[in-house]
Amino acid sequence: MTDRHDPHAHEKILIVDFGSQVTQLIARRVREEGVYCEIIPFQSAEKAYHDINPKAVILSGGPASVLDENAPYVPDLIFKSGVPVLGICYGEQTMAVQLGGKVEAGHHREFGRAELEITEACPLFDGVWDVGQKYVVWMSHGDRVTELPKGFKRIAVSENAPLAAIADEAR
Secondary structure, eight states, X not given: OOOTTOTTSOOEEEEEESSOTTHHHHHHHHHHTTOEEEEEXXXXXXXXXXXXXXXXXXEOOOSOOTTSTTOOOOXXXXXXXXXXXXXXXXXXXXXXXXXXXXXXXXXXXXXXXXXXXXXXXXXXXXXXOOTTOEEEEEEEESOEEEEOOTTOEEEEEETTXXXXXXXXXXX
16 A cells, blocks of 8 residues: 555545445446546445545445435545545435435436436536536436535436435535
């Protein structure tokens, strides 16, 4: 392992895996961009965060519901660390709940091909997706974020998820 104080050490991304079927694909895409990343199960996220000292964190999707009694969660230190955090599907939902938003079940499931409409500019989309345009994505969820945590804004919608993508650029 490289010294975290070495200015030549690779910048790393930690992917916290909540059991998504596409976590390996997420990692592959990150690596194709020349960025080192490690996939860690959510149960080991806190230790891995300290060991890896990541430049950013990606929270994967997964089959659980944040409404379940023993739902997996993200260690608070990740949200308090000041590094960018990208939550995908379950990752977005647990981030919303843990930071004071709300998630509800019982809405129409989105599974498979869906259109994501970009509603606001965001550094995440710069050079990739344009405001006002729709893009084909893959969705797999029954729950959805219904109330944003303080400081967040909606940046994309889909037919069955009015808060399909959210951001808090200040955090």
